[in-house]
Amino acid sequence: xxxxxxxxxxxxxxxxxxxxVALGFVLVYKSSRILNFAVGEFLLVGAYVxxxxxxxxxxxxxxxxxxxxxxxxxxxxxxxxALRPLIGQPILGVIMMTIALSVILRGTVMLIWGAxxxxxxxxxxxxxxxxxxxxVIRQEYVWGFVxxxxxxxxxxxxxxxxxxxxxMRATSEDHQLARGTGIRVKSVFAQSWAIxxxxxxxxxxxxxxxxxxxxxxxxxxxxxxxxxxxxxxESIPGAIVAGLIIGIAEGLASGYIDPLVGGGISxxxxxxxxxxxxxxxxxxxxxxxxxxxx
Amino acid sequence: MYLNxxxxxxxxxxxxxxxxxxxxxxxxxxxxxxxxxxxxxxxHTEEGEVTDGSIEFADQxxxxxxxxxxxxxxxxxxxxxxxxxxxLTAEENLRIGAYLRHDGSSIKEDIERVYRYFPxxxxxxxxxxxxxxxxxxxxxxxxxxxxxHPKLMLLDEPSLGLAxxxxxxxxxxxxxxxxxxxxxxxxxxxNAMAALSIAEYGYVMxxxxxVLDGTxxxxxxxxxxxxxxxGLSQVGxxxxxxxVKHYKRRKRWLG
Numbered sequence: 001x002x003x004x005x006x007x008x009x010x011x012x013x014x015x016x017x018x019x020x021v022a023l024g025f026v027l028v029y030k031s032s033r034i035l036n037f038a039v040g041e042f043l044l045v046g047a048y049v050x051x052x053x054x055x056x057x058x059x060x061x062x063x064x065x066x067x068x069x070x071x072x073x074x075x076x077x078x079x080x081x082a083l084r085p086l087i088g089q090p091i092l093g094v095i096m097m098t099i100a101l102s103v104i105l106r107g108t109v110m111l112i113w114g115a116x117x118x119x120x121x122x123x124x125x126x127x128x129x130x131x132x133x134x135x136v137i138r139q140e141y142v143w144g145f146v147x148x149x150x151x152x153x154x155x156x157x158x159x160x161x162x163x164x165x166x167x168m169r170a171t172s173e174d175h176q177l178a179r180g181t182g183i184r185v186k187s188v189f190a191q192s193w194a195i196x197x198x199x200x201x202x203x204x205x206x207x208x209x210x211x212x213x214x215x216x217x218x219x220x221x222x223x224x225x226x227x228x229x230x231x232x233x234e235s236i237p238g239a240i241v242a243g244l245i246i247g248i249a250e251g252l253a254s255g256y257i258d259p260l261v262g263g264g265i266s267x268x269x270x271x272x273x274x275x276x277x278x279x280x281x282x283x284x285x286x287x288x289x290x291x292x293x294x
Numbered sequence: 295m296y297l298n299x300x301x302x303x304x305x306x307x308x309x310x311x312x313x314x315x316x317x318x319x320x321x322x323x324x325x326x327x328x329x330x331x332x333x334x335x336x337x338h339t340e341e342g343e344v345t346d347g348s349i350e351f352a353d354q355x356x357x358x359x360x361x362x363x364x365x366x367x368x369x370x371x372x373x374x375x376x377x378x379x380x381x382l383t384a385e386e387n388l389r390i391g392a393y394l395r396h397d398g399s400s401i402k403e404d405i406e407r408v409y410r411y412f413p414x415x416x417x418x419x420x421x422x423x424x425x426x427x428x429x430x431x432x433x434x435x436x437x438x439x440x441x442x443h444p445k446l447m448l449l450d451e452p453s454l455g456l457a458x459x460x461x462x463x464x465x466x467x468x469x470x471x472x473x474x475x476x477x478x479x480x481x482x483x484x485n486a487m488a489a490l491s492i493a494e495y496g497y498v499m500x501x502x503x504x505v506l507d508g509t510x511x512x513x514x515x516x517x518x519x520x521x522x523x524x525g526l527s528q529v530g531x532x533x534x535x536x537x538v539k540h541y542k543r544r545k546r547w548l549g
Contacts, residue, residue, distance in 0.1 A: 163393060166382070170390050173379045176339045180373065181438070182365035182394040 002134040007255035008248055013141035013210075015247020016148040018270075020203040021224035022231065022239035023155070024196030029233055030172035031192040033091075034083065037098040039200050040221015041105035046071055046201020047208035047217055048113050054120045063124070067201045075197030079190045087186075106218060117214030124209045144206040151199065152240065159236075168192065172234075226274035232284025242285060246270045306504040308497055310446060315472050315479045317489040317510070319519070320499035326482040327374055329499070330448045333480070334371035335361035351446070366394055368445035372438075374454065374482075376431040380424030384415055384434055387423050391441030401441075408437040411467050429460040436464070440471065446478045453485045461485070465492055490514050 021039055028036045046067045053066040082101055086094050125139040159165040171178045171188040178185055200221075208217060227246050231238030246269070254266035281287070308329070310316045320326050331337040332344055335356070344357040356364055378387050388408055392401045409416040412433040418426060423434055432452055439447055449468065453461040469492045472479050483489035490496055490510045498506040498519060506516065513519050 163389070166386060166390055167393060169382060169386075170379045173381060174377065176336060177373065177377050177379065179339055179361045180334065180336055180365065180371055181390050182362050182442070183390075184362050 002136075003255070005135045006137070007251045009135065009137055009251075010141060010254075011248035011251025012244060013144045013247070014250060015244035016145060016240075017203045017207050017243075018220065018224050018227045018247055019240040019243025020148050020151065020199050021220055022227040022243055023236055024199040025224055025228050026231075026233065026236055026239045027168075027192045028196045029228075031168060032083075032087075032189045034094050035098065035225075036193075036196060037095065037221070037225070038078075038102035038105060039196065039224060040218035041102045041109070042071065042074065042197045042200035043204035043207070043220055044109050044215065044218045045074060045105060046197075046204035047213050048109055049201065050124075050205045050208070051113070051118055051120060051213045054122070054124065060124060064202070064205065067205055068198050071198035071201035072194045074201075075194035076190050078197075079193035083189070083193070084186065087189075102218070102221070106215065110215065115215060117212045117216075119212050120209055124205070138210070140206065140210045144210070147202060147206060151202065155236070164191070223270045226270045228284075229274045230277045230284060232287035235284065235286035238284055238286030246273055249273055306499070306502070308504060308507075310478050310480050311495075313472070313476045313478055314495065315468070315481060315493045317486075317493035317496040318480060318482045318499060319484070319486045319489060319496055319513075321484065323501075324499040325502040326499055327450055328502075330371055330450055330480065330482055332357065333364075334369055334448055335359055335364040336371060336373075365442065368443070369448065370439045370442045370444040370446075371448040372435050372450060372452070374450040376428065376435050378423045378431055378435055378438070380422070382423060383420050384423050384426065385419040387434055387438050388415075388441050391438035394442065404441050404443075408440050411440065411471060412437055429456055429464075432456060432460075432464060433467075436467070440475075444477055446480065449479055449481045451482060451484065453483065453488055461488055468492060486513075486519060 021043055024042070025036055025039045028034055049070045050063050050067045053063040058066065078101060082097055083094070086097055125143050128139065130137045130139060130142055157165075159169060167178070167183045168188055168191065170181070171183060171185050175185050178188075203220070204217060207220060208214075211217070223246070224243075227242045228239060230246065231240075231242030250266045250269050253269045257265045277285070306325075306329075308316075308318070318326050318329065328337070328342070331340070331342065333349055333351075333356070337343065338360060347357075348355050349357040351364075351367060351369060354367070356367065356369075359367075379390060382390070385405065388405050389401065392404060395401065409419075414430060415433055415437055418430060423431065426434065436449075436452065439449075452464050452468070456464070465488055468479065468481070471477065472492075481489050481493060486496075490513055493510050495509055496507065496513045497504045498513070506513070506518065508516070
């Protein structure tokens with residue numbers, strides 16, 4: 001029983017991270033209809049920036065802050081330099097651009113930090129696990145859970161009650177109408193890229209503290225795209241729910257299936273779920289409900 | 295002060311005096327909506343531009359400006375077809391209307407002001423706007439424009455697809471709004487009768503040109519307008535004769 005709960009909790013924590021990265025992907029898609037295939041590399045940059053900050057002896061909060069600021073700058077820069085000139089161009093060119101960006105970012109990370117994997121030194125979170133009855137949870141999972149929960153509350157507030165959040169939702173519906181009410185659509189695009197890079201970076205810190213700071217982290221980018229396909233391209237709650245589904249499925253698979261087949265199943269489980277789910281719900285679980293007047 | 299708007303589609307000029315309601319009439323494809331989009335700058339979002347002539351607002355040229363900046367100057371277009379942010383609630387749509395203003399407390403007052411003009415919207419404030427009825431949506435898009443405190447409101451076909459009673463209600467409110475808030479209104483309509491009932495002055499467009507203009511009274515009595523846009527014609531005339539005349543008249547306008 002404790003074993004099952006352990007796998008589920010591991011899965012939930014992983015799922016929250018996937019959901020967070022998927023949320024960044026969804027935000028960019030909603031506002032500008034761009035599929036950002038560089039989201040995994042945003043996560044990579046976040047993890048490495050945090051490693052440098054930690055290496056310089058910065059406290060936990062400063063490490064997070066540095067990653068958030070670096071993410072914002074990265075997102076804004078990329079939108080301004082690489083994506084804005086492509087507004088109105090064919091979708092294929094835009095997709096190629098984000099794929100090119102992912103290769104460039106990965107190469108840059110390798111140039112700056114090297115290809116050898118690292119661990120946070122000193123550790124980000126205490127090593128003693130948390131004991132809940134007979135369930136033992138690593139501190140990283142708990143912290144990841146708390147961080148994502150805080151971010152989700154902030155986002156809910158942002159989109160519901162602030163003018164900037166409202167403008168973002170409006171932009172995602174109708175660009176022309178948004179401009180007609182005075183919203184600067186291009187700066188909304190820039191904001192969505194900044195938020196995408198920030199959430200991916202934060203996800204990167206937590207994930208890297210669980211495993212290690214390595215170039216392989218960027219594979220989570222592809223996994224988060226599988227999550228988005230399951231949850232629906234346009235849905236923020238969908239990203240989180242699908243993240244949890246895939247995270248938990250992966251946790252269970254790594255606990256119960258991997259030992260039977262000698263490992264590896266959990267790595268592809270996300271994509272298997274995405275394929276099955278696309279067959280059943282082509283628009284995703286929470287895909288946009290189209291309002292049509294008859 | 296005069297708010298000058300000189301529009302060029304194919305050689306036309308039009309002027310909206312301060313605080314007045316001006317009607318722009320014409321049939322399908324005459325260029326009415328294009329004229330409005332040229333003023334509001336939304337023409338740029340459709341790859342359109344003003345190539346010759348100028349559009350001025352309060353002595354400032356605006357035909358090269360982006361729509362966002364033109365809204366900032368106080369020109370708001372209520373687009374045809376009741377365009378709203380469908381997945382947002384009614385009240386969120388109103389809040390978006392006040393996007394360029396940053397005084398939180400008076401935004402609340404303004405929402406109440408919109409509810410005074412359209413009491414029905416208050417009951418629907420938390421409903422998803424895409425599910426409202428046509429009349430309610432028309433009220434909402436006009437309410438959203440009111441939220442911006444415009445100096446000039448460009449109103450495109452507010453009567454389109456609405457029941458006659460609803461058209462009357464909407465027009466009453468337009469008139470009241472113009473009287474109370476001192477906002478100039480440029481009203482585009484195919485429904486000439488309704489438009490001329492509240493406008494002071496009107497322009498008639500054909501094929502991208504203004505072919506006729508005059509005070510509302512004069513236009514209402516003009517036999518061309520009566521026949522082409524109100525469907526009224528002199529009683530007792532022979533049908534064939536009228537058709538010949540119709541042809542000649544159209545000829546005269548197009549020339």
